[in-house]
Amino acid sequence: MSQVSRRTLVRGAVVGATALAAGPALNIGQASAAAFVKGADISWxxxxEAGxxxxxxxxxxQQDxxxxxxxxxxxxxxxxTFVSPSSDPSNGHCSIDETAALAKRAKAAGMQVMIDYHFGDTWNxxxxxxxxxxWASMSYAQMLDAMYDYVFHTMNVVKANGVTPVWVQIGxxxxTGICRPTGALAYHPDQMTGLLNAAHDMVKTVFPSASVLIHLxxxxxxxxxxxxxxxxVAHGGKWDITAFSSYGSASAAPGIVGNMNSARQTYGKPVMQVEFGGRVDRPDATRAALEAYITNLKSIGGLGLFYWEPEGYSPFTSYNMGAWDASTRRPTTVMNGFLNA
Known part of the structure; x- marks a missing residue:
């Protein structure tokens, strides 16, 4: 499909889908505690497994x-998912083909799927x-076209694998923005918004029912x-859910979730915590923090919480905020926080 026809499609079908998504947003955020999503980022x-x-x-x-x-x-x-990743086990991989294959496994396991675009070749x-x-040497107009093409293509790869993501996180x-300096908040908030809106519109073109997340x-x-x-908002940004990362302690959770609630009330979008983690060598404290976040998020109508790479353990990674014991290869008591809360 040509760029021109894609944008024509966006102005029609996607605008309608966006209007529908905007209407019930607060109802989503006011869902019952029973609908609270407990999730995990397991991109590694x-x-x-290959290692x-x-x-x-x-x-x-031993289990799957x-x-x-x-x-x-x-x-x-x-x-x-990264755009053109290296083969480095910890900092690469996650091409759209690999990500879609993992999403297919998740669907077969009965899991809902969130796709997380980094809009880079490695971590952003x-x-x-x-x-x-x-994209680095492109003009804004060229980068905008690249964004349309990239998201349209990658969403269709996910679709070809038989997966319909419930959520898609754009960035x-x-x-501080995306694809800096072109999409830097400080210098080009209009261009930042244009790039994100292009991503939003292509998600909605392929998956009209998917919720689009802005992640801060x-x-x-x-x-x-x-x-x-x-x-x-001032530049016409489009999104369905405001998503957050937070790795704070149990005592900090009420205040941090209170700020999430302020964003929910001010901008009229439901909220979700898409990253949480804590010291693997302090499992009791991390479990308490997990429980505190879930409890506080439920109290404000938050949609859910995702633990970031709980399965990661040494020596695959030096990341010390997972929830798996490297010596026994068993989950630590941290994971009980999902059950306790």
Missing amino acids: LPQM GYTFRNSSGT LFTILKGYGITAVRLR SVGVQNPPAA NEIN AQPQKYDAIKAFLDAY
């Missing part, structure tokens, strides 16, 4: 990771928002959250 799983890493349940029996997670009430997975986060190498921890980090810094959302 294929690389770990011979296995997983045991709490009794010590999906089976173990379901035993803790996990019903959804979040899967990132609150402090780093680098465009894919192939990862985008407090560090909700404890509410002024920065407000600065982004004010600029995004």
Whole structure:
């Protein structure tokens, strides 16, 4: 499909879908606690399995990771995708073909799926928002076309694998914008919004029912959250759910979730926590924090919480905020937080 016809389609069908999505947004956020989503980002799983890493349940029996997670009430997975990743096990992979294949496995396991676009060749986060190498020298107009093409293509790859994502996150921890400097919040909020709206519209073209998430980090810094959302709204930004990352302690959870609630009330969109984690060597404290976040999120009508890479363990990764014991290959007591809350 040509770029011109795609944009024509966006102006028709997608505008209608967006209007429908905008109407019931607060109703989604006011869903009952029974609908609260408990999820996990497990994007490292294929690389770990390829490296011979296995997983045991709490009794010590080796099982498929999906089976173990379901035993803790996990019903959804979040899967990132990079544009042109390297073959590095920890910092690469996650091409759309790999991500779609993992999404297909998740669907077969009875899980709901969230696709997490980083719009880079490797990690993008609150402090780093680098465009894919192939986009780096593009003008804004060229990058806008690339965004339309990329999201349209990748969503269709997911569709070809028989998966309909419930949620699609456009950008990862985008407090300072995306594909900087072209889409930097500080310099080009209009271009930032244009790129994100292009992604939004292509998601809705392929999957009209999918909820599109804008993802921001560090909700404890509410002024920065407000600065982004004010600029995004002012330039016509489109989204369905405001998503957050937070790795705070149990004692910090009420205040941090309170800030999420302020965003919910101010901008009229339901909220979700798509990243949480805590020290693997302090499992009791991490479990308490997980329970505190879930409890507080439920109290404000939050949609759910996803643990970031609970299955990651040494020596595959030096990341120390998973929820698996490297020596026993069993989940730690942290995972009981999903059941306790």
